[in-house]
Amino acid sequence: MTRTFLGMPATAPRGVGHLREGEPFPAAARRALGDPQLRRNLGHATTTIRAKSGRVIGELPDWQQLRDAGSALKADTMARLPELLEQLESAVTAAGGTVHWAADATEANRIVTGLVRATGEQRVTKVKSMATQEIGLNEALAAAGIEPVETDLAELIVQLGADRPSHILVPAIHRNRAEIREIFLRAMPGVDPALSDEPAALAGAARAYLRETFLRTKVAVSGANFAVAETGTLAVVESEGNGRMCLTLPETLITVMGIEKVVPSWRDLEVFLQLLPRASTGERMNPYTSMWTGVTPGDGPQQVHLVLLDNGRSAVLADEVGRQALHCIRCSACLNVCPVYERTGGHAYGSVYPGPIGAVLSPQLTGVADNASLPYASSLCGACFDACPVKIDIPSILVHLRGRAPHPRAEAAAMAAAAYVMDRPRLYAAAQRAARLGRLTGRRGRGLPPPLSGWAASRDVPEPPPATFREWWARR
Amino acid sequence: MTSRDVILGRIREALRGYPAAGAVPRDYRGSDDEPADMDLLAGRLADYRAHVHRTATIGIAATIARILGDGRVVVAPPGLPLAWLPSRVEVLIDDGLPDERIAAADAVVTAAAVAVAETGTIVLDASADQGRRVLSLLPDLHVCVLRPEQVVPRVPQAIARLDPRRPLTWISGPSATSDIELNRVEGVHGPRNLHVIIAEDGS
Numbered sequence: 093m094t095r096t097f098l099g100m101p102a103t104a105p106r107g108v109g110h111l112r113e114g115e116p117f118p119a120a121a122r123r124a125l126g127d128p129q130l131r132r133n134l135g136h137a138t139t140t141i142r143a144k145s146g147r148v149i150g151e152l153p154d155w156q157q158l159r160d161a162g163s164a165l166k167a168d169t170m171a172r173l174p175e176l177l178e179q180l181e182s183a184v185t186a187a188g189g190t191v192h193w194a195a196d197a198t199e200a201n202r203i204v205t206g207l208v209r210a211t212g213e214q215r216v217t218k219v220k221s222m223a224t225q226e227i228g229l230n231e232a233l234a235a236a237g238i239e240p241v242e243t244d245l246a247e248l249i250v251q252l253g254a255d256r257p258s259h260i261l262v263p264a265i266h267r268n269r270a271e272i273r274e275i276f277l278r279a280m281p282g283v284d285p286a287l288s289d290e291p292a293a294l295a296g297a298a299r300a301y302l303r304e305t306f307l308r309t310k311v312a313v314s315g316a317n318f319a320v321a322e323t324g325t326l327a328v329v330e331s332e333g334n335g336r337m338c339l340t341l342p343e344t345l346i347t348v349m350g351i352e353k354v355v356p357s358w359r360d361l362e363v364f365l366q367l368l369p370r371a372s373t374g375e376r377m378n379p380y381t382s383m384w385t386g387v388t389p390g391d392g393p394q395q396v397h398l399v400l401l402d403n404g405r406s407a408v409l410a411d412e413v414g415r416q417a418l419h420c421i422r423c424s425a426c427l428n429v430c431p432v433y434e435r436t437g438g439h440a441y442g443s444v445y446p447g448p449i450g451a452v453l454s455p456q457l458t459g460v461a462d463n464a465s466l467p468y469a470s471s472l473c474g475a476c477f478d479a480c481p482v483k484i485d486i487p488s489i490l491v492h493l494r495g496r497a498p499h500p501r502a503e504a505a506a507m508a509a510a511a512y513v514m515d516r517p518r519l520y521a522a523a524q525r526a527a528r529l530g531r532l533t534g535r536r537g538r539g540l541p542p543p544l545s546g547w548a549a550s551r552d553v554p555e556p557p558p559a560t561f562r563e564w565w566a567r568r
Numbered sequence: 569m570t571s572r573d574v575i576l577g578r579i580r581e582a583l584r585g586y587p588a589a590g591a592v593p594r595d596y597r598g599s600d601d602e603p604a605d606m607d608l609l610a611g612r613l614a615d616y617r618a619h620v621h622r623t624a625t626i627g628i629a630a631t632i633a634r635i636l637g638d639g640r641v642v643v644a645p646p647g648l649p650l651a652w653l654p655s656r657v658e659v660l661i662d663d664g665l666p667d668e669r670i671a672a673a674d675a676v677v678t679a680a681a682v683a684v685a686e687t688g689t690i691v692l693d694a695s696a697d698q699g700r701r702v703l704s705l706l707p708d709l710h711v712c713v714l715r716p717e718q719v720v721p722r723v724p725q726a727i728a729r730l731d732p733r734r735p736l737t738w739i740s741g742p743s744a745t746s747d748i749e750l751n752r753v754e755g756v757h758g759p760r761n762l763h764v765i766i767a768e769d770g771s
Contacts, residue, residue: 099577137750144750157596164592171589174576187733193572245756246747262747269748291753295745299756306757307667323732333705333743333758340701341667351575358732362724363596365738373746376612377687380758381738382701388735390664391700406578412585 102196103459104404109197109228111404111458113442116465120440121432133268134437138428144374145425152370161363163483166419169356170409176321176354177400183324187386189396194348196403197227203399204229204313204346205236211344211395213238213311219328219335220244221315222260222422223348223401225444226457229313240313241305243334245298252279258438258446261372261424266437269294295332302334312338312393316349317421318364319398322357325385326398329368331378339382345393350401352409352418364421371481372423404457413492417453419482424449426476426486432469441466448476452489460496467493527556599724604685606766609719612688616741617754618762625767628652628713632677635711635763640674643703647696648677652713662699670702675709676759681736682726683719683764688741690714690764691726693734701735710759712739714766 104111113120124130149155169176181191194200204224208216216233218224218240230240242251249264250257253275257263264272273289280301287297314335318327326347328335339345355364369378387396409415427433427447438446443454443463451470455463467490476486513519610620623631633654636642641658643665653659660673670676681693690712692698704710720726730736743758754760 099574099581101578101582133749141746141750154596157593160593161596164590168589168592171583171586173583174579177576177579193570193575195571195574195578199571243757244747245745249747262750264747265750272748291745291748291751292755294748295753295756302757303671307671320732325732331743332745332747332756334756336701336705336737337757340705351579359724359727362599362727365727366596366723373750373752375616375740375746375752377684377689377738377740379616379740379742379744381736383732383736383738385733385735388694391694391735392702400575402575402578406575406582409579410582415582 101406101410102402102404103407103462104457105196105198106458106462108201109226109403110444111226111454112462113454113465115442117440117442117469118465120442121436121469124436124440129268130266130437131435133266134434136268137262137265138434141374141428145371145428146374148370148374148376151376152366155370158363158366159481159483162367162421162481163419165355165360165363166482167416169354170352170415170418172356173351173354173409176356177351179321180319180324180354181400183321184386184398185324187324189324189386189398192397192399194399194401194403197401200227200348200399200401200403201229201232204348205232205238207344207346207397208233208238208311209236211311213309213344215239215241215305215309216311216313217241217243217306217309217338217342218247219312219314219330219338220247220263221313221348222444223315223350224313225257227348227401227403229348241302241309243302243306243338244330245295245332245334248298248302249275252276256439257444259424259427260422260445260447260449266439302337306334306337306341310342311344311346312342313346313348314338316347316353316398317368318361319349319354320356320358320361321354323385325358325383327361327381327383329365329378329381331373331380333380336380336382339384340392342393344395344397346397346399348399348401350403351405367481368421368423371425371479407459408453408456411456414452414456414489416484417449417456417489419484420449420453421482423481425479425481429475429479430470431473431475432471441469448486448490449484452486452493455493455497460493461498464497467497521560521562524556524560524562528558597722597724599728602721604716604719604721606685606716606719606768609683609685609688610766612685613741613764616688616744618688618741618764621763621765622768623765624769628765628767629654631765632711632713633657635709636675641672643670643673643676643707645678645697645699645703647699648679649697652677662703667702667706671706673707675711676703676707677711677713678704679713679715680718682729683714684721684723684726685719686722689726690739691730692737692739693730694736695734701737704737704739705758708759709761709763710739711763711765714764716766716768719766
């Protein structure tokens, strides 16, 4: 047994949060592909957002220069992460806030639950946050008798529908307006039975339903898009105003943020505030961005907490190829351009981080063995790399992680044998004739015996043709 | 050993051999001093469904009166020029008004700190003529008065002007969502009506 030094980078613990696949991607994807409504909804939404985003990105003559700056800023941040986090801590503390450090999901949940308990409140409003979804905070709060109320429209749709989020930006992207109307009629207390499925009417229903809750709830939990080390300023980028409600009305505000979200200086926001909205919702600027620095006397929450979360991030940082996954600003552009995501949707990826970025982030946060099929959930077409506003080379990380995924020993032996055969034309022709026997192995290789069945579970073995090209050529 | 020590220790360990960070290239359009394009601002505001009114300073009060109509209850921050407020409305000056009273008001009138022409954004920084953040949040109608010298061309100039120690609210159009089929729909929790008055000849 090896004794682990406490300071070694660690992956996210099992048994808490939502980072692990319940079943391998190919199995989940196959089921999703059989749902024509899901495919229509996803196709419509991703086509819409690609067009919008492309239009507003095209308006900026310096988009590529902004991407270069964003990418370099993130690399610089990672190189100086310890000192920047310490600087952030002192700045937030000096401005009247309290900083907490959470090594993993369990500790973060314990800290937040304890902070809410100390207020004596039994309900919290929540601003959409990937970090709190990742750690399963809602479940932890509910177990402690505290009701978490999701206030983002899409999160509300997911929560009322007892569903799972399927997109970073638009967690209910798999639902169309008619389905959303049905969920509201079924699960939203006091909703008008004559509610139409017009998007404006649906948004109005959410407004009416949540208004009282906003005014009466004294504790809110948020994430953060950016935290400025230099000034201690936190920023939340949103659309609906539910974020402003949660960040302004309560007496206590608890923000949970991954350690990689820090940016060095105030000026750096001039880059990210141009990159994020255009890559994300395809807007020149999102409707609302809130920035706060500690406590402002007489304005907004007077108790301000910041929980800094590791939960596997240090393990990602330790991988010299994979660490750039931490540069992600959660815009979801890579999801919207991915041919795999567009067809399978987010649920197939298991983790709260779906799509191309999820396929590189989740396996690194948990250790590749716990999300072994995700590095293969891609055709390596590279569209994600082109779309990424901070230029994360997702295809290279995917290939790198495939090398680290568990491989059956038989695979190496088979590859060596294949290399030998391919070097010898006579043997190769014989092998091709033999491959026709492969038709006996079942459709796409699913009938292969172990250990090759494990190998074929995440790969489609093409069905051998009745005649090879060489044979066809020889007959001409 | 605290969690703080654990996390910082893990990161330092992970960073062993990490290449030293290079300089950040800032070749994008920076914060040079250049005049802002008022027509661009007006167009971009309107593009995101804000109502834009362009008037001389002397016309501010009349424009606000026209937007608000008669007999409405209007919240105003303590430092707002009183001359802007029409006589035929009930004015609640914020001296620590409870949230419920602000929510029950028909409208709020504020000034702004900065506006960004390229993105159609106004930024409030909670100065006395803009007030607490909650004022511009709860009423369904927000009227915001801009002076031309507050308008900058792009985001970098806005960042350079703003003070991060103040609570900042960046507003680009009325409350909206993209959560239903990824199309922008106006009107969720924030004000559903945003009117921006650009006072053209300065103050």
